[in-house]
Amino acid sequence: MKNILTILMILATLFGLTSDLMAATAVREDTSMFLVYMFLGMCALIVITQLMPALFLTFAMLKSLFTGEKKEVKVNTAVDE
Numbered sequence: 001m002k003n004i005l006t007i008l009m010i011l012a013t014l015f016g017l018t019s020d021l022m023a024a025t026a027v028r029e030d031t032s033m034f035l036v037y038m039f040l041g042m043c044a045l046i047v048i049t050q051l052m053p054a055l056f057l058t059f060a061m062l063k064s065l066f067t068g069e070k071k072e073v074k075v076n077t078a079v080d081e
Helices: 002-024 033-067
Strands: none
Touching: none
């Protein structure tokens, strides 16, 4: 009797595990990939449009640093009374 009970408990455990395994092997169909790619494309466009002015300003700053042209700025401090 004890052997039969042990065998039944082992079989119950195995059948309990196999039901989870069989459920995990089901194929899931995902049809929203086009929308996901469109969303990611829009996010990439936003990032690119934000980076372009920053790059332009960075290159302009570097160009002005390395050109060597010095401009004198004349400040008028005279006060008309």
